[in-house]
Amino acid sequence: MQCVINMAAKWIMGLQHHNLQCDVMTLCYELGLPPIHVEMCALRARLAFKLEAHTEGGLKTWLQTLYDKPMPPRGNFQTWVSLTKKWLEGIKGDLQKYTYSFIVDEGDNSQVRLAYESDKVALLREWVQIGHAYKMRNWSNRYSSA
Amino acid sequence: MLYIMEDRLIPSIKQYKYLGINVDGRLGDPRKVIPDEQSMELEFAHFQAKKGMKVIHALQPFLTDRFCPIVLKVAMARNLVYSKMLFGTELIGF
Numbered sequence: 292m293q294c295v296i297n298m299a300a301k302w303i304m305g306l307q308h309h310n311l312q313c314d315v316m317t318l319c320y321e322l323g324l325p326p327i328h329v330e331m332c333a334l335r336a337r338l339a340f341k342l343e344a345h346t347e348g349g350l351k352t353w354l355q356t357l358y359d360k361p362m363p364p365r366g367n368f369q370t371w372v373s374l375t376k377k378w379l380e381g382i383k384g385d386l387q388k389y390t391y392s393f394i395v396d397e398g399d400n401s402q403v404r405l406a407y408e409s410d411k412v413a414l415l416r417e418w419v420q421i422g423h424a425y426k427m428r429n430w431s432n433r434y435s436s437a
Numbered sequence: 438m439l440y441i442m443e444d445r446l447i448p449s450i451k452q453y454k455y456l457g458i459n460v461d462g463r464l465g466d467p468r469k470v471i472p473d474e475q476s477m478e479l480e481f482a483h484f485q486a487k488k489g490m491k492v493i494h495a496l497q498p499f500l501t502d503r504f505c506p507i508v509l510k511v512a513m514a515r516n517l518v519y520s521k522m523l524f525g526t527e528l529i530g531f
Contacts, residue, residue, distance in 0.1 A: 292482055292522055295489035299518055302493070302500040303510045322511050328531070330523055335530030368466050371528065378531050 292327045300324055333422030339375050382421060457525035459484070467528065478529045489522040 297315040298308045300322055306313060319326065342350060342358040349355040354372075361372045440447040452461040463469065463477040470476045475483070493500065496517065500510055 292486045292489060295486055295493060295518065295522065296514075298490075299493045299496075299500060299514045302497065303507060303514065305501070305503060322507070324511065324514060327519075327522065330519065331526045331529060332531045334523060335527045338527045369468055370465060371467060374468070375530070 296324060296327055329422050335375060336379065336421035339379055379421070458528055481525070482529055485522045485524075485526065489518050492518050492521050 296319065300315055300318045301308050301310055301313070303322060304313070304318060316326070339358075342355055345355075349359075357370075358372050361376070362368075362370055364373065438449070440449065452459055454460070458481065459477075461477070463471075467477040493514075496513065499505060499513065502510075
Protein backbone atom coordinates (compact mmCIF):
# COMPACT_ATOMS: atom_id res chain seq x y z
CA MET A 292 0.00 0.00 0.00
CA GLN A 293 2.90 2.32 0.73
CA CYS A 294 4.21 1.57 -2.79
CA VAL A 295 1.05 3.09 -4.23
CA ILE A 296 1.55 6.27 -2.21
CA ASN A 297 5.23 6.35 -3.19
CA MET A 298 4.27 6.13 -6.84
CA ALA A 299 1.71 8.91 -6.46
CA ALA A 300 4.28 11.12 -4.68
CA LYS A 301 6.79 10.60 -7.48
CA TRP A 302 4.23 11.41 -10.16
CA ILE A 303 3.18 14.53 -8.28
CA MET A 304 6.79 15.74 -8.30
CA GLY A 305 7.11 14.97 -12.00
CA LEU A 306 9.38 11.94 -11.57
CA GLN A 307 9.15 8.52 -13.15
CA HIS A 308 7.72 5.87 -10.85
CA HIS A 309 10.98 3.86 -11.02
CA ASN A 310 13.12 6.85 -10.08
CA LEU A 311 15.54 5.98 -7.27
CA GLN A 312 17.38 9.26 -6.98
CA CYS A 313 14.87 10.73 -4.61
CA ASP A 314 14.04 9.34 -1.17
CA VAL A 315 10.32 8.73 -1.09
CA MET A 316 9.85 9.11 2.65
CA THR A 317 11.39 12.58 2.47
CA LEU A 318 9.26 13.38 -0.55
CA CYS A 319 6.10 12.32 1.26
CA TYR A 320 7.19 14.34 4.28
CA GLU A 321 7.64 17.43 2.16
CA LEU A 322 4.32 16.95 0.40
CA GLY A 323 2.48 16.26 3.64
CA LEU A 324 1.45 12.73 2.73
CA PRO A 325 1.49 10.66 5.94
CA PRO A 326 2.81 7.09 5.86
CA ILE A 327 0.05 4.58 5.37
CA HIS A 328 0.90 2.53 8.49
CA VAL A 329 0.47 5.60 10.70
CA GLU A 330 -2.97 6.25 9.27
CA MET A 331 -3.90 2.60 9.79
CA CYS A 332 -2.67 2.63 13.40
CA ALA A 333 -4.69 5.76 14.11
CA LEU A 334 -7.79 4.17 12.57
CA ARG A 335 -7.40 1.01 14.62
CA ALA A 336 -6.79 2.97 17.83
CA ARG A 337 -9.82 5.14 17.04
CA LEU A 338 -12.06 2.11 16.70
CA ALA A 339 -10.67 0.64 19.93
CA PHE A 340 -11.40 3.87 21.79
CA LYS A 341 -14.90 3.95 20.38
CA LEU A 342 -15.45 0.41 21.63
CA GLU A 343 -13.87 1.22 24.97
CA ALA A 344 -15.83 4.45 25.47
CA HIS A 345 -19.18 2.66 25.22
CA THR A 346 -21.05 5.89 24.54
CA GLU A 347 -24.81 5.60 24.01
CA GLY A 348 -24.73 1.89 24.72
CA GLY A 349 -21.77 1.17 22.50
CA LEU A 350 -21.62 0.32 18.82
CA LYS A 351 -24.50 -1.66 17.44
CA THR A 352 -22.35 -4.42 16.01
CA TRP A 353 -21.09 -7.81 17.10
CA LEU A 354 -17.68 -6.26 17.56
CA GLN A 355 -18.88 -4.46 20.69
CA THR A 356 -19.97 -7.77 22.24
CA LEU A 357 -16.69 -9.40 21.27
CA TYR A 358 -14.72 -6.47 22.67
CA ASP A 359 -16.61 -6.49 25.97
CA LYS A 360 -16.24 -10.24 26.40
CA PRO A 361 -13.11 -11.27 24.53
CA MET A 362 -12.39 -14.89 23.83
CA PRO A 363 -10.24 -16.50 26.55
CA PRO A 364 -6.62 -16.94 25.42
CA ARG A 365 -5.95 -20.28 23.80
CA GLY A 366 -2.33 -20.89 22.86
CA ASN A 367 -1.11 -18.62 20.09
CA PHE A 368 -4.61 -17.87 18.86
CA GLN A 369 -4.69 -14.07 18.45
CA THR A 370 -7.97 -12.40 17.57
CA TRP A 371 -8.34 -8.80 16.46
CA VAL A 372 -9.64 -7.83 19.90
CA SER A 373 -6.84 -9.52 21.86
CA LEU A 374 -4.16 -8.10 19.54
CA THR A 375 -5.60 -4.59 19.81
CA LYS A 376 -5.75 -4.71 23.60
CA LYS A 377 -2.20 -6.04 23.78
CA TRP A 378 -0.93 -3.36 21.44
CA LEU A 379 -2.65 -0.51 23.25
CA GLU A 380 -1.32 -1.77 26.55
CA GLY A 381 2.18 -1.96 25.11
CA ILE A 382 2.14 1.51 23.60
CA LYS A 383 0.67 3.20 26.70
CA GLY A 384 4.09 4.09 28.10
CA ASP A 385 5.13 5.77 24.86
CA LEU A 386 2.22 8.18 24.61
CA GLN A 387 3.94 11.05 26.37
CA LYS A 388 7.48 9.85 26.09
CA TYR A 389 8.16 11.24 22.65
CA THR A 390 6.49 14.60 22.90
CA TYR A 391 9.36 16.78 23.88
CA SER A 392 11.17 19.92 22.88
CA PHE A 393 14.77 20.93 22.94
CA ILE A 394 15.67 23.75 25.27
CA VAL A 395 18.99 25.48 24.84
CA ASP A 396 20.28 27.38 27.86
CA GLU A 397 22.23 30.36 26.72
CA GLY A 398 25.24 31.80 28.41
CA ASP A 399 28.47 30.27 29.61
CA ASN A 400 26.82 27.07 30.74
CA SER A 401 25.08 26.44 27.44
CA GLN A 402 23.52 23.04 27.28
CA VAL A 403 20.78 21.24 25.44
CA ARG A 404 18.16 19.41 27.40
CA LEU A 405 14.85 17.78 26.69
CA ALA A 406 11.58 19.01 28.08
CA TYR A 407 8.40 16.98 27.98
CA GLU A 408 5.22 18.79 27.09
CA SER A 409 2.30 16.88 28.45
CA ASP A 410 -0.11 19.76 27.74
CA LYS A 411 0.60 19.48 24.02
CA VAL A 412 -0.21 15.78 24.03
CA ALA A 413 -3.55 16.45 25.65
CA LEU A 414 -4.60 18.60 22.69
CA LEU A 415 -4.58 15.61 20.37
CA ARG A 416 -7.46 13.22 20.25
CA GLU A 417 -6.63 9.90 21.84
CA TRP A 418 -6.44 7.85 18.67
CA VAL A 419 -4.39 10.50 16.91
CA GLN A 420 -2.16 10.56 19.94
CA ILE A 421 -1.53 6.86 19.58
CA GLY A 422 -0.77 7.20 15.89
CA HIS A 423 1.52 10.07 16.82
CA ALA A 424 3.31 8.08 19.50
CA TYR A 425 3.75 5.17 17.11
CA LYS A 426 5.19 7.43 14.48
CA MET A 427 7.56 9.11 16.90
CA ARG A 428 8.78 5.72 17.99
CA ASN A 429 9.54 4.68 14.44
CA TRP A 430 10.89 7.98 13.26
CA SER A 431 13.25 10.28 14.98
CA ASN A 432 11.93 13.67 14.01
CA ARG A 433 9.17 15.92 15.26
CA TYR A 434 7.01 16.09 12.18
CA SER A 435 3.30 15.63 12.80
CA SER A 436 0.49 15.15 10.32
CA ALA A 437 -2.17 15.08 13.02
CA MET B 438 -22.32 -27.35 10.16
CA LEU B 439 -25.63 -27.88 8.38
CA TYR B 440 -28.59 -25.55 8.60
CA ILE B 441 -31.99 -26.97 7.72
CA MET B 442 -35.23 -25.05 7.41
CA GLU B 443 -38.53 -26.66 6.39
CA ASP B 444 -36.66 -29.84 5.52
CA ARG B 445 -34.48 -27.97 3.10
CA LEU B 446 -30.80 -27.45 3.36
CA ILE B 447 -29.66 -23.84 3.58
CA PRO B 448 -26.58 -23.47 1.41
CA SER B 449 -23.53 -22.30 3.31
CA ILE B 450 -20.65 -20.33 1.86
CA LYS B 451 -17.02 -20.19 2.89
CA GLN B 452 -16.47 -16.52 2.22
CA TYR B 453 -18.43 -13.30 2.02
CA LYS B 454 -17.69 -9.61 1.88
CA TYR B 455 -18.76 -7.34 4.71
CA LEU B 456 -17.81 -3.65 4.99
CA GLY B 457 -15.03 -4.12 2.47
CA ILE B 458 -13.50 -7.09 4.26
CA ASN B 459 -13.57 -10.61 2.90
CA VAL B 460 -14.77 -12.61 5.88
CA ASP B 461 -13.80 -16.28 5.91
CA GLY B 462 -12.55 -18.95 8.30
CA ARG B 463 -9.33 -17.04 8.94
CA LEU B 464 -11.10 -14.14 10.67
CA GLY B 465 -10.57 -15.65 14.13
CA ASP B 466 -6.81 -15.45 13.75
CA PRO B 467 -6.08 -12.94 10.97
CA ARG B 468 -2.29 -13.09 11.37
CA LYS B 469 -1.92 -16.83 11.23
CA VAL B 470 0.26 -17.94 8.34
CA ILE B 471 -0.77 -21.24 6.84
CA PRO B 472 1.76 -22.91 4.51
CA ASP B 473 1.09 -22.15 0.82
CA GLU B 474 -1.50 -19.59 1.82
CA GLN B 475 -1.49 -15.89 2.68
CA SER B 476 -2.64 -14.64 6.05
CA MET B 477 -5.92 -12.78 6.03
CA GLU B 478 -4.25 -9.46 6.83
CA LEU B 479 -1.71 -9.77 4.03
CA GLU B 480 -4.38 -10.71 1.54
CA PHE B 481 -6.45 -7.71 2.60
CA ALA B 482 -3.45 -5.39 2.27
CA HIS B 483 -2.81 -6.64 -1.28
CA PHE B 484 -6.48 -6.18 -2.10
CA GLN B 485 -6.48 -2.58 -0.84
CA ALA B 486 -3.23 -1.83 -2.66
CA LYS B 487 -4.78 -3.08 -5.88
CA LYS B 488 -7.71 -0.72 -5.37
CA GLY B 489 -5.35 2.20 -4.71
CA MET B 490 -3.33 1.33 -7.79
CA LYS B 491 -6.48 1.45 -9.89
CA VAL B 492 -7.27 4.93 -8.56
CA ILE B 493 -3.81 6.38 -9.16
CA HIS B 494 -3.74 4.99 -12.67
CA ALA B 495 -7.06 6.69 -13.29
CA LEU B 496 -5.54 9.90 -11.91
CA GLN B 497 -2.25 9.53 -13.78
CA PRO B 498 -2.87 12.20 -16.45
CA PHE B 499 -3.79 14.62 -13.69
CA LEU B 500 -0.92 13.73 -11.34
CA THR B 501 1.70 13.93 -14.08
CA ASP B 502 0.39 17.23 -15.45
CA ARG B 503 3.19 19.80 -15.02
CA PHE B 504 0.81 22.74 -15.16
CA CYS B 505 -1.39 21.58 -12.29
CA PRO B 506 -0.49 22.98 -8.83
CA ILE B 507 1.19 20.49 -6.51
CA VAL B 508 -1.11 21.43 -3.62
CA LEU B 509 -4.12 20.40 -5.68
CA LYS B 510 -2.52 17.11 -6.66
CA VAL B 511 -1.63 16.33 -3.05
CA ALA B 512 -5.16 17.15 -1.92
CA MET B 513 -6.47 14.86 -4.64
CA ALA B 514 -4.18 12.02 -3.51
CA ARG B 515 -5.19 12.46 0.11
CA ASN B 516 -8.90 12.58 -0.62
CA LEU B 517 -9.19 9.97 -3.34
CA VAL B 518 -6.34 7.51 -2.88
CA TYR B 519 -6.02 7.44 0.91
CA SER B 520 -9.73 7.22 1.57
CA LYS B 521 -10.10 4.36 -0.88
CA MET B 522 -7.17 2.40 0.48
CA LEU B 523 -7.87 3.02 4.15
CA PHE B 524 -11.42 1.72 4.04
CA GLY B 525 -11.62 -1.16 6.50
CA THR B 526 -7.94 -1.02 7.44
CA GLU B 527 -8.84 -1.08 11.11
CA LEU B 528 -8.47 -4.81 10.54
CA ILE B 529 -4.75 -4.71 9.79
CA GLY B 530 -3.74 -1.65 11.83
CA PHE B 531 -0.32 -1.97 13.38
